[in-house]
Amino acid sequence: MSQQTESKKNTDTAKWSGSLGFIMAAAGSAVGMGNLWRFPMLVGENGGGAFVLVYLICIFLVGIPMIIAEITIGRAGGKDAFGSYKALNKKWGGVGILAVITSFIGLSYYAVLGGWVIRYIFASVTGASDKGSEFFQTFTTNAGSQIVYYLIFMVITILIVVRGIQKGIESSCKIMMPLLVLCMLVIVVRSCTLPGAEKGIEFFLKPDFSKLTPGAFLAALGQVFFSLSLGTGATITYGAYLGKDQKIVKSAGSIAFFDTLVAMIAGFAILPAVFAFGFDPESGPSLMFQTLPTVFGEMPGGKIFGVIFFVLVLFAAVSTSIAYLEVVVSFAVNTFHVTRTKAAVISAGLITCLGIPCALSFGMWSDIKVAGKSFFDLADYLVSNVSLPIGGILACIFIGWVWKSKNAVREITNEGKAEFKLAGVWSVLVKFVLPVLIAAAFVTSL
DSSP, X not given: OOHHHHHHHHHTTOOOSSXXXXXXXXXXXXXXXXXXXXXXXXXXXXXXXXXXXXXXXXXXXXXXXXXXXXXHHHHHHOSOHHHHHHHHOGGGHHHHHHHHHHHHHHHHHHXXXXXXXXXXXXXXXXXXXXXXXXXXXXXXXXXXXXXXHHHHHHHHHHHHHTTOIIIIIIHHHHHHHHHHHHHHHHHHHHHHTSTTHHHHHHHHHSBOGGGOOHHHHHHHHHHHHHHTTTTSSHHXXXXXXXXXXXXXXXXXXXXXXXXXXXXXXXHHHHHHHHHHTTOOTTOTTHIIIIIHHHXXXXXXXXXXXXXXXXXXXXHHHHHHHHXXXXXXXXXXXXXXXXXXXXXXXXXXHHHHHHHHHHHHTTTTTTTOOBTTBOHHHHHHHIIIIXXXXXXXXXXXXXXXXXXXXXXXXXXXXXXTTSOOTTHHHHHHIIIIIHHHHHHHHHHHHO
């Protein structure tokens, strides 16, 4: 078999085994560490239950319509992010390139956090992570440890992606996603039964509208975009492997539901424990790597629950990282006609070269700044604040004004074989409402 034939086999003819496999994989790409620390943090900063209500509204108004849009582009184009845009309109392939670049940079720094999670699993077993900020500082400033765990996480990601769509990505997500929810429920039970946990539960569920500012609405919108991995090309790439007989609207709703479910469970798992021990729920990324290990160290049976927690975080991290890598691999296979294995190894190697400076930016290279930011912070800023919203805006413009929403609806309904009762509402949202909302969030983030 020629190399070109092999590459075609790996992409053009690859399909999910069914809707469940697609939903688990796409939900996995969306469910990541952002659900586990960023959502509880934003809830803490923006009025507790009031922010939750706004977030849920944004999921319906923005999240689900955008998921439908990206799946539709992928299934209609039938290729990677670049190939799908180009297949529908030759002049718009650049939007797909932006998505590939986004995933490339995104994985380079996301894998740093993934490496931390692996280290914290072992540290939770030994109890070393109980020291909180002291352990975090010691670990992140150790260049050797940073690189070793970074490489371990990248190898895990590569091993899954090289196995292909059904045997690799789909099979792993079918295992990891249910286990993630199960592990989180175990943490929820323990967290909510701690003395003083009721304060965290009340904070999470009781709206405080006095703290609900216009900035909170934009924060909720940004979290929806960040949480669902919109603009990374992952949903488009995964959508290309979706059969014509599988319902896009139903799948999009299921993906959004699963992602939101995990975010809500994370709130119940983290906030009650944080309040029970008197820690700050607004402490951001340090909530996961400094505050929570300290909490686990102080609670009865905390070592066991610490291990469970970081294992579930690893599941979330890997399910997202394989989506990032698949976006790049699919592009490489289709564009350069190489095998999936070669594309995965070379792509991951290049991503690792870019990511090592991100890993070292917490230690020996912490004083090196680009535009006033460390390598890690710069990569995060370019992805989260720039390329994600720009990709989302361009996707809406493409569907609404270039490819035309009527053609998109025809693809969504599979030429009228599937029902889409809100097609008119969706078209208006994509053409007029979503670009304005995303642009507002984009400008604010800058």
